[in-house]
Amino acid sequence: MSTPTKVPLGSLPLPLSSHTLTKNLTPDRTAASPKAFRQVQHSQPSTQRRARLLSPETHFSYVAPNPLPFPFKIVPEEGEDVSPANQAELIERWLAAREALQEKDITERSNGLRLHFPAGREQPRELIGLSETGLRDCLPHLDVGDAFDLLGLPRLTKDPTNEEPQETENPARRELIDILSGYATLINVEEDVDKSWAPWSLRYSGHQFGTWAGQLGDGRAISILATPHPSNAELTYELQLKGAGRTPFSRGADGLAVVRSSIREFLCAEAMHALGIPTTRSLSLISLPELPVLRERIERACVLTRVAPSFIRIGSFESLNPPESMFFLGGGQQEKDLEALRILGKWVGRRVLKLEGIKWREEGQAGDAWGRQLVLESARRNAKMVAGWQAYGFMHGVINTDNVSIMGLTIDYGPYAFMDVFNPYHICNHSDGEGRYSYQAQPSVVMYALRSLLTSLSPLIGAENALGNKAVSPGWAKDMSDEQFAEWRKQGNDLVLAELEDTFQDTCAEEYRRLMHKRLGLRRIDLDDESKLIRPLTSLLAEHRLDFHSTFRRLAYFKPSLVDSPASTGNLESSKADFDAFVESLMALTPEPQMVDTFKAKIDWKKWLEKYSERIESEKGLWDADEDVDLQRERAMRDANPRFVLRQWVLEEVIKKVEQDTKSGRRVLGKVLQMACSPFEPWGAEDNLSPTDILDDEVLEERRYCGIGEQQMLGFQCSCSS
Known part of the structure; x- marks a missing residue:
């Protein structure tokens, strides 16, 4: 594949109008176009x-990044009229001065966008x-200029050269930081709908901890750009800033994010991808060191680009057909809008999920039903995700339900964790x-979300069925009676x-079976x-308090000859x-040996390993006969079982290092990102585990980062603000 031509962030090509969310879905009526939104920014930015x-x-809703402390501390200019009659106007002027409204470079880019500050x-x-x-x-x-040089050499230990990168003027890197920090905005307000562009936030609703919460939406997320992949014009990627300021969906929150939570999502999204689990992806982290954010303590603001x-x-989908007669927590809930539901569903089915075998309804032509297939395709994708x-x-x-992607991507990393000592109830x-989202409950709560999706789309699916499995037409629900709605639902x-x-x-x-077989080689x-291998193994892990990941990695080195008869080994x-x-090496993988019945653990392990050995031996003919089985x-098991796991103690240590010293901390962050993106590599010289070997400081630190960590961090629980 040829190397694509690299361009600065603001010059990335835009998708076709047919592939662009804002050209196909319905905006907030207070700003129905980028041009109208631009006027709102000038005259009534509080909207x-x-x-x-x-x-x-x-x-x-169209909304531009504007990371500010909230509640806003509006200080009038000297001599400014602050009488009650003028306070509303004062607020609008104060906010407008902080909106990205000024063009510094009036050169129009090839994509028609212009940069504003x-x-x-x-x-x-x-x-x-x-x-x-x-x-990649x-x-x-995307041209990032010298951004990687500026970040410095990724290392867990001090750079022996003691060289600090010197920041020089680099237009591509400067533009990258300006836009992805929420400082500058890309926008175009031309009348031509194909060229017009402005950032946006999504409206959605949802069940939070099983309770209907009314309107939610992107309270601190703003999508700033979308661009087709250079090798596949049908594949469009959205760039979304998380923590770039308030939106109409922020409710009482500040719309900001902190270094701590941003690092957690930045690292984990890429770690999940490396493990083969569907996920949103990470691009950048930009700290706003002089912007204070109040969480459990005062912290520094940070903007993540995902x-x-x-x-x-x-x-x-739930926001457009909310459940009826439900008590909800939140600021309120609109009436259902079934035409908006049709528009969203058709867009998602055609352009997001790309449902196959459907003749899509065009103006004046009948089309195939899509509601049932949309629900089932989302179910398949989310099932694969949660199995991972x-x-x-x-x-x-x-x-x-507002944290479950229609595409089956892991999204909104908050108080997540990777298992340490295996505990299905963790x-x-x-x-x-109440443990609603415990490890063992995760498949059932994802299923709960999918039932909610079906509930939202059920009247449309019923209407499609009544039409002989054909798509409903625009305005399909305009004169629908309550009785008809209930029947179709x-x-x-x-x-x-x-x-x-x-x-x-x-x-x-x-x-799940496929992945567990892969992990077991x-x-x-x-x-x-x-019933014979997988469940008994996880029961062993739970009963004898063994580390989940280290145990699987250790099993890669098991050989059936270890349980063979004396005749085959020659030495009893x-x-x-x-x-x-x-x-013994397996039993050493518990961080709490005092809690383990050693005698029983040995017996249990020997029984399981004998069954595992028989199962392995039965597959000898499925491997390459010319190489040692x-x-x-x-090798196959090492490629399926991570040596490095993004554990809670690792995250807490990286966060602390970045918060204490950004320059040295970002080198550690960069190295941990490398390890998370290549988790199966033998970090810390795993192949040579003798304690007497002389290893350099960096390799020793890699080895520590691959460890279980201190006992007090096992099963560490995070807050939702994480």
């Missing part, structure tokens, strides 16, 4: 900063992280007192619910593997000693 209920048909908001901004893998996979045509083909959630979570011990922490979010639910549950459960089980799937005592030594299986 986009004030939490409010949007009209029922709305899918999104604020006159009264000069914020120091410091690049602290840039994802090479996110850049999603935006290979990337995905779409950030639409199940809650986006379970196989790799990932816990999301807050699987509210709760990683200390706000989840019941029909749609009855038609799809059983199939939805079967599709989800079967897909999740199949993907097995090439054939037998129907009784789960040697064979028994080697087998016992391997069992044990070595092939070891």
